Amino acid sequence: GDSVTQMEGPVTLSEEAFLTINCTYTATGYPSLFWYVQYPGEGLQLLLKATKADDKGSNKGFEATYRKETTSFHLEKGSVQVSDSAVYFCALSGYAGGTSYGKLTFGQGTILTVHP
């Protein structure tokens, strides 16, 4: 079945540091890929997405590129802020010739803490 693997966490950075959170996936067909973010005490919200190979999703300074050849969707940001402290989830919505009904398969999540 489909699966998503994220880098081990937690990740602790100083403000203005470069961020990379690795994400790799296993899926049949042509999945869509997502990054969701969860701030303390809240539900998840979409950060960015990419729906086909070589697409780049971007939002709020975060970027991720859908790499089919390496089955990866790594999240990057050039300069993190304290307000970026949150839990980040990589996810996929599978598609193998039929409908997936929008079901999401998540990675385990990566806790990011940014210090001033």
Place this chain on the structure above:
Amino acid sequence: DAGITQSPRHKVTETGTPVTLRCHQTENHRYMYWYRQDPGHGLRLIHYSYGVKDTDKGEVSDGYSVSRSKTEDFLLTLESATSSQTSVYFCAITGGVRDTEAFFGQGTRLTVV
């Protein structure tokens, strides 16, 4: 913000008792989902619905049942709660499939003692 309300937000219950969690949406979205969030596992799908009275099992459905009698409400029931069902439960909705953003409720923290 998408109109999704989960109730209750917090609950403590005893082992063996039935528990029902409610998800209410005001977006008229067709698809609704229940996930549970546990450390080291991310979110895992319990059950989902693709229309009124149309539901199916997800990855971790054992011990859970669902019902959807109206577009706006999706109920998750633990028939006989166990300590392994202590978790944070999230409801989500989408208007379509595959490429569509999912909107999440704020979660219900359930503790089974």
